Amino acid sequence: MILVVLGIAIFFFGLLFSIAWHELGHLATAKMFGVKVTQYMVGFGRTLFSRRGRETEYGVKAVPFGGYIRMIGMFPPKRDEDYGRTASSAPWRAMVEDARQAVAEEVRPEDSHRQFYQRSPWKRIIVMAAGPFMNLILAVGIFASVLMGYGVAEPTTTVGAVSECVVPANAPDTRECPPGAPKSPAAQAGLRPGDEIVAFEGQPVRSWESLRRDIRDSSGTVSMVVERGGERITLTPNLMQSTQPKLGNSDGYVKVGFLGIAPTSVLVQQSVGDVVDRIGELIGMTAQKVVELPSEVPDLIGAIAGQEREQDSPVGIVGASRLGGQVLSYDEASVSARLIMMVQLLAGVNLSLFLINMLPLLPLDGGHIAGALWESIRRKFARLVRRPDPGPFDTAKLMPLAYGVSLVFIAYSLLVLVADIVNPVTLS
Template sequence: MLVVVGILIFFVGLLFSIAWHELGHLATAKMFGVKVTEYMVGFGRTIWSRKKGETEYGIKAIPFGGYIRMIGMFPPKKDEEYGRTASSAPWRAMIEDARQMSAEDVRPEDSHRQFYQRSPWKRIIVMLAGPFMNLILAVGIFTAILMGFGVNTPTLTVAHVSECVLPAGADTTKCPAGAPPSPAAAAGFKPGDRIVEFNGEHYESWDELRLAIRDSRGAVPVVVERDGHRVSLTANLMQTERPKIDTPSETVKVGFLGLSPTSVMVKQDIGGVVETIGGFVGLTAEKVVQLPQRVPDLVSAIFGGERHQDSPVGIVGASRLGGEVLATDQIGVDTRILMMFQLLAGVNLSLFVFNMLPILPLDGGHVAGAAWESIRRRVAKLVRRPDPGPFDTARLMPLAYAVSLVLIAYSLLVLVADIVNPVTLQ
């Protein structure tokens, strides 16, 4: 029951994120005098709507996105184009259909309120406003969590000593018969020990110590503080397969000791928040760039292969993860709620990065078109040539349709994988 409740709560959070994104486009478009006829969350058949002023606000049946409809997205044909022989090429039909749909809502009294008539910097602001609303929401959530509650930080104090060496990816913590004892257990480590020195070096954080352990092998002297006294131990580190730090789906042979650290919540200052969120943005951008490489893994997962923890997820998969977070009984309720908010912030960060890609039909594609128009006009002014006029984004619609088909196909692939072989917390 808690899983279902968690899924519903997180799903509502995702719908809010979509509505919040479109609100950015809506507010800035209206601020610059562009007429907006529709503000919709979802696609397909309208299940609820209400018209207020000149804009219809509503919810549609397929909750996988949203949009606002601004009049005059594309400029009309130039005069010289009307005299050319009509082409029957499919891409020409696409261009003219897109141009005609853009002009459908333009009434004579609204002819001065079209999107393409606005200066490039205004159009850039309108298109950036949506992704930046997601960024603002993500930064707000992360900042509240990092400064108000802190980040779970491993310390140099031992929480658990592995009794034996288990193979990488093992789904049990019990030691099978014949399993060799872990180097930490053989050396006499105990929970509560605080590591003071490792191989003659002092370390300030667990992350630094972990890297040193992974790079070591053979007999290594270790000094721990136990019950107020320093105790010298000798650990005979072994080499074993463990997940890579940056890519957990891959394994590498590293030094293994067999310790788990205790963790504490450490509140972050402004500097720490900026650094942490900057790292999140960089990691998210890296994952977005890697999306095409994930296709074989997704196909494999659909047909019974392993679904990696860092596999892409859609709205269904993200909602399922939210449900699992709420339902888990291994952590407290407050921690579960924080994890759900962190997951929602991560989704918003992904929406920001993804929509900034400079390809149509994404927001970044429209930004690139407006920026190119501005550059073209400035160059024409410098060389004293006539103003080339607005950049005709309609000419790129065949490319936009092709990209849309690819995105739809990828979304369906992720949806099927989320249903038949979902990413889980385990």
């Protein structure tokens, strides 16, 4: 129990660091381009601690579900031609003007030249992209360090475990053989942990993956050569047909040849090329999960109602911290392996933060980036056709949409939070 609590605490503070690291990217680039930043906060709500620098207040707030920096002049002032518009959409217009006025009140006369909207679009893109890219840098740094320094467990052709009996892959998980279960072909043939399989059906065995495919594609009596204690022994197991998961990313089960062995694994440090490939795969997988977030709503509601929750279900800061506690308390792995699993879990969270924040929706960073890109395109087009400069893109007009997106994210976060509390994801 102590390890669980310690793991939760370590992972929780790791998430807070990730949030602070994200906001540091915004802070550093905003100051670099001369934008005045009045606040740098980790969390929302009531301030627990703060310290004021020369012009920026640094602090921690009570609700640790994000963070922010406050830059002056996020919205441009209203243009002269906008004052004469009708009030046909008065409620939305009032919302826009309230947001614009709140921003304008933060600007002192001496700081009028240090507003965010006054910076060129490419500078604003850098400021808004710096936060998500800090998360990406942290994720890539962690994954690269683990893959190149610690290594990846890769299966060998040496037997690590021998199944005593045969049960379908979709049977209830149990360590004991159920009554009436047939003895596994490996156990019948006399295979032992530590045997190195050197040949299968007269062909040399070069990798575990090739051996596994050969076993699945075979049936009946086969010939195997193993090396045991420096001596080569020929065994003739009689393979059975068993229901096993399909290989690759395919769902479902299939009848295949079954021997009943598991390999040992060794840690293999990866090359730079391998790291690039693996991180690319991780980014692609995470992006797919981000796209699938809306489709997870029924499963989350079902999990709250008591249905089984999938292991790849979305989790929030509470669920992720609980997973960190489970990893640290997993006594079947070494301490170093548990710590590696924790930091990789934290890297995965940072990868998700990068991708979610890059979505082109206000109030996310990607929404501000999209607005700056559109402004740049609009200005270049105006110069091309010799029209007057249209001026800054008025993101204030998108505030009703931003509020709507915020409500959706808040509702989704609350749904995940409830699911994390009443039916948390557990690691197998």
